[in-house]
Amino acid sequence: MNGYLHLWLIPLLPLAGFLINGLLGRRLPKPVVTAVALLAPLASFAIVAVAALNFFWHIGPFASVLPYTETCPIAWISVGTLHIDFSFVLDQLSLVMLLVVTGVGLLIHRYSVGYMAHDEGYARYFSYLNLFLFFMTTLVLAGNALVMFIGWEGVGLASYLLIGFWFQKTTAAEAGKKAFIVNRIGDFGFLIGMFLLLANFGTLTFSEIATKLGQDPGWTGGVVTVIALSLLLGATGKSAQLPLYIWLPDAMEGPTPVSALIHAATMVTAGVYMIARNHVLFDHSPFALSVVAIVGAATALFAATIGLVQNDIKRVLAYSTISQLGYMFLACGVAAYSAAIFHLMTHAFFKALLFLAAGSVIHGLGGEQDLRKMGGLRKKLPVTFWTMTAAVFAIAGFFPFAGFFSKDAILYAAFQQGTAGKALWFVGVVTALLTAFYMFRLWYLAFFGESRSPEVHAHESPWSMLGPLVILALLSIGGGWIGMDRFGSFLSAVTGPTIDPATAAGGKSLDLILSAVAVAVALVGWYIAHSFYKQKPERPAKLAAAMPGPYKVLANKYYVDEIYGATVVKPLMLTSTYVLGWVVDKAILGGSAWLLGGLATFAGALLQRWQSGNIRSYAAWLAVGAAAVLLFALVPWATFLANFGIHLTMAGN
């Protein structure tokens, strides 16, 4: 029946690519490395595409229906009552996600061939990239939480390796480490969530948990809330939400295609995916859901405000990514999981495009990332300019670009959730305004006006890099045309029903009004950016001078890194060094060991005096001893002492 579909090949092919390039890459000729590196994602993408054709349009060899499960016959961990399989599940959700991951992944692999062409670590780079795909597809396909955790930690590892790819740079190595450790804090939450699942449900398999939750309506609040919040902690780590977002901006130290693939399009969305995958748990806990929504909304706004004043082109995009992920969390928080996934998909298109285009700019300028030194690139990098334009319009949410549809779906879903939902909607709209502003700011600064560093001769990138840009531009334009209704109904088998505007409160007209508001807000943002950076370029500096306090706070990213450093890292290091290291370990424990040793030495020193070396003193002691023995043996002590009323008896008699 379904003997042709081998899900395990989807992750394992990139793994093979990793092994080949990782172990032999330095000895293989470059074309072979390239071929291996590209074939792995291509083959995975082909498998996914065949599956998609089959399940979307029923063209294909498989008669089976979704969800389609594949389990390794040998269990992974099996001890006592605990039994965990390597199991993969293909359903609507994982199918969409896989298409995004392997599709965008393939494009970015292709792009990287051009971008990394002259790097020493060419093979190493591609082996890491393939490793990332292995872990990411494992994460997506996972049928239980522990297999997902493999992918979850694994993508963190790939991200660590790729952020620190140029390990000679201290900042890059630091950023990689920071990413891994902050992610570990999130993973701690994921682990606790799994322990709770095991303790309460006795299983980690998603479908079984959903079944058990469905069977017993008594599962609300309490334990489920704690589980959901633990998982949320995991998600905030991976998806760079408050309060664990701090690693993502630093992660821009990695090569730009890596930022596009891992830190924009795929890995960082894993948190959203995980929440959608476990949405049954969240559905049973309104409190946890509202926390998700608040975290999402707060992050969206917070990151957008920081994005307003950043001057590094990649950092602007990084904060924009955090902000857009906040949108997705917001959608999850109002139980609009399909809208979240929809935005995840369109965001993957336009944000990958933004990063790749930014990469093309950086490449063209010989490594320059500072927006203040760009300008006037429209003519010099025409293809980059036009594709970037498509992405900027998409992220700003203009009709009919992809971002419009998904952002609209999220804002609409939020608006439907009562008064609190209206507040969330308002935050979303403000964020949309800010987003439009900082994206157009970037657009104007980079491409319009006069070049601010004329000594650099910008050159357009080769077509190996521009090809993926064009494809992604097309997707950024048309990726949303499928519409929320059809997308939602396709996912509804996994994520539950979506709100149908036709029947919901306010009807179709409300939907239209909200869309109009969102577009209008985006236009306002564009206008402000236009007036600031096109018409009167001196205005931003004036504004910053007029409000030095707020500007400084924003430019320094609210001092969050510094606050964490002062409240977490410093105290931990100081406590470890002084309290634990000096006081406890050296003084108390070492001291007591020293005291014991000292006692022995002291006793030895006392006894040593007997060992005078003087033969006659030895002899004297010998005589004293002999006398004592005689005295003890000959004198009838028992009788003697009995006269004084003391009776000696042998113990135990």
Place this chain on the structure above:
Amino acid sequence: MGTIDNSILTLILLVPLAGAILVALFPDRAKLPNWIALLTSLATFVLTLHLPFHYDLARGGFQFVVNKPWIENPAIAYHVGIDGLSLWLVLLAGLLAPIGVVASWNAIHSRRKVFFVLFLIQQTAMFGVFLSLDLMLYYGFWELSLVPMAILIAMYGRKDGPKAALKFFLFTFIPSAPLLVAILWLYARTGSFDFTTLQTLIAYGQFPAGPLCWVALAFLFAFAVKVPVFPLHGWLSDTYSEAPVALAMVVAGKLGLYSMLRFHIGLFPVQARAAAPYLIALAVIGILYGACLALVQRDFWKLIAFAAVSHLSLVVLGIYGFTFIGTSGAIYQILSHGVVDGALFLLLGVLYDRYATSQINAYGGLAGRLPRTATLFVLTTLAMIGLPILSGFVGEFLILSSTFGGVSRGWAVAASLGVILGAAYMLWLVQRVFYGPQSDLVSSKPPDDLHLGELALLWPLAVLTLVMGVAPSIWLPTIEQGVHLPPLITHSGPGFVTLTSTPMGGLR
């Protein structure tokens, strides 16, 4: 069972001993002692490989048993045997022996003969500890494993060997004295040193409870120092700094942990249950304490020592949680820790060999100079911090999840925090040693990456950590056979103590 099955354990004990005698007899010329030691340790490893293939899983219990009276009075018997608990530990000891020899190949360049004689005696003693089922025999091997260690630390210490050796000696020999007294007390009461006999007698309440409590404590104390459990770890960092790599990789952990499982919990289930809450608390403190201190060490040997305190405390947590899954996880973690720590010691030994310092500050940017070392080091680090599909994760997950579900949520959460800190100190170490710009020390020496021999050791270990992470099902069924939880105690009226088997134990 065939004749080989009857004599295999004896052979495992005799071969390294014979090797030691051979090394002693032949002259200390060129690499002759090295070769004899390598061949004997390889032969021993091959012999240990016999065990998992011929252990009858369905039958369980002690197998390959030899039980011959040795001394009539006191009644000491040559009683050896293995079960699921000791089986893989014997293999691990067998695996680490040739690795230890190769690791000492160039590192030991004077008095090779003495080194290898003592090294092989130490191997014999380690096998003896794992195999003995007679308490006096066990005690003999236990002491024998300490003596060569102390001498070798004193002789081959890097900076201040004698001091570290003295510390090691005091910390490990002093607790052995109460252990001996306790063993003799048991003998005085029963006239037997036999493990199973004593186990039965204790289970049937043949001993007064008060003294038995002290006896159990004496056992526990000796083992806890050897592990080491939290406040008793004072010797470890000095020993790690000074001991030759081959010995440092076996000194901590498995002997003490195995002894806890076999002789503390195995003989004194009631007392072990009473002690468990304290040990769990100490274990969790140890996990966090070790991790915090590892974070701020400036010397990589000391860093690894505190990391070991942290990791071994996790195993103690699994052991004294008394859940079936947790104990299995703990045994698995002992194996994983043995392999991973072995690899890590080899790699640090390579660094020390090339650059002659263990100050982390002196390093930097090594990845550009020694790419192979860097790759393997990162891989080992990842296995150590419990990345899924590498060996460290399985045991860690089993221990933590069972602690969470079956023991205490609070302790489990606290112990899980160690996961974060574990990543922090190891990755920081990697970053400071391998990444960033090249330090003066690193750029001043010509790059001398891993040699063929070192690669031949490290790659198999790396593959082993991967296999242990992906397919723990190779090991776990046997380990499950070796898990014996202390029975739950239910007081049914005054004077009666009823022992019931625990629910998890029955589910196997």
Place this chain on the structure above:
Amino acid sequence: MNSLLSQQVPLVCYLLLSAVLFALGIVGFLIKRNLITVFMSIELMLNGVNLSFVTFAHQWHQVRGQIFVFFVMMVAAAEAAVGLAIIIAVFRARATLAVDRIDLMKL
């Protein structure tokens, strides 16, 4: 059967003599400085013990005591040989036989 000896001289005299010899030996051993004198004091103690052995053997009509005396004499002879050799060696090395000066056994 009382022996001629005991009739003539009471047993206690022998034992007294033996005790006196032994005590002289001890005192000599403790107060004399010359190594050879110390050595002779040891011999004196041995002979004191020998005398008591012989006395008791005679008193109880047992031959064991006599046999012991032979053992002791043999040991004493061997000791004399070895001891004197050591003394000569010490004298050669340190040019003195004062026991106070020979304190190398100190830890």
